[in-house]
Amino acid sequence: MEELMEILQELRPDVDFESEKALITEGILDSFDIVSLVTAVMEHFDIEISPIELIPENFDSVESMFALISRLREE
């Protein structure tokens, strides 16, 4: 979770990731943030994120992103 938080804070230091729970739904992260985020996360955690996983439920909060990463690492 800490590593993910670091990636996010480097990407968007202006966003309070601890309290925001609708990052995609409310458009806080835009499509270009998503591209950078997905690339960084895949590289850092050595996982593949399929386009099918690119849905708000998986990226709206740090917790949901962490859950996705954990699930993909186990697969």
Place this chain on the structure above:
Amino acid sequence: MGYPQYCVLERLKASALKYPDKVLYNDTAETVTFRQADELSDRIGSFLLSKGVTKRPVVVMTGRSVLTPVCFFGAVKAACFYAPLDHTVPTARMEQVLSVIDADVLIADKSTEGLLPKIGIKGTVYMLEDMLGQEPDQSLLENAWNGLSGDHPLYVIFTSGSSGKPKGVVTSHRALDCYISAVAKVLRLDGTDILGNQSPLDYIAAIRDIYLPLWTGCGTVILPKSSFAIPTELFKLLNSYAVTVLCWSVSGVELCAKLNAFAFGKPQYLRTVIFSGSVINSRYLRAWQDALPGVRFINQYGPTEATASCTYYEVPAPVEADTVLPIGRPYENYRIYLIRKDGTMAPEGELGEICVGGPGLALGYFGAPELTEKSFVPNPLDPSSGELIYRTGDLGSMGPDGLLYFHGRKDRQIKHMGHRIEPDEIESAAKAVEGVDSAYAMYDREKELLYLFYTGSASSKDIVLYFRANMPAFMVPRRLVQLEAMPKLPNGKIDANSLKQHFI
């Protein structure tokens, strides 16, 4: 009643008669037909005229909805020209644009109303919803355009300015007609086509999605911005609205390939994809070509000052990693000259500045005659003709194949996510942050990252927070590097090459 030749309202009237009940715009929540667009814009135009608002800029700050282009037409019916204001940028940036345009009328809607108290507006604000309640006054509307010609300004659209302030490009009805007529032909559009709009409606790239329907009878679906973060959703939308043509920025096209969107579906109705804004990465174009054989892919080149695009090239075959795409040939009625420093024409294979001539040129920069005079100049190849050409600042060459090739910039201008950025503008913003002594902006094209090198005690977080509060998202540096001192060349200039070592 008649409008002058080239006037977009003539096209609107004609298409409303020809396709009255056909859907013109669809924003996935609401639709307007051609006739509704004509009738609703009559109301907006009548409202403005009844308040004595005519022949001046009207700022339009409305949401991403079918009514925004209708609002543009309404302003035009009052013989005004519209200045679309992006309400998604920080309020400080909006105020900067407003200070340049200095308009005394602004149109807002329910979705943007909340921003009004946060921005200093000196003029009158009208709410779109109220304007739509106005009864159309045909005699006011008929008189509004008396004595005007197709050279009347249509819109002013803002782009990054090197003085640290955005500059407004003023475009006439005639210039728009020049471009839209030409691109409609290349796209071979007809009434069966549906365009999928990606660009924000205030941005230059949206003029295709807004105006092509009036020329060809096609329709436009305004895709929700959020769908671009969710590729499966995006493709689902393109299919459910049977979208046939995409006029997208290179960054939008690349995005789908980067997110590997084709792994789980594809837009099955597509016939043509036309892209512009920057040089496309062959790898991503190839991903589209492989997924969609039989679809036409067209590369476009051109600045806002030449009404969106001035050259095009249809990609004839799947591209390879090392394919260099030409920018092609001029659109109909555009003229391209490659001019060397000494004012002579660049011979085949040699570099020259890409200069554009023809009726597609903008009228100039809003409220900046000196800047206009510097960029729109007499053609040095034929000074006696009196022809004015626009100097793009881009470098190009003519290949042995008779096609034009793009070779980057004469100056430091950056193309990022489809937007022009003047590094000066980034640097002056950075220097406004307390604790920043000097700043230098650079672009890593390969990684598509905007860098800011700076000296001073400010933290990188302070700087990013300042940018997020004052500048559009595409102008926020993604990598900040604090230096003890700026590396300098013997002539005192900043040593950009040595800064490149910091690119990761």
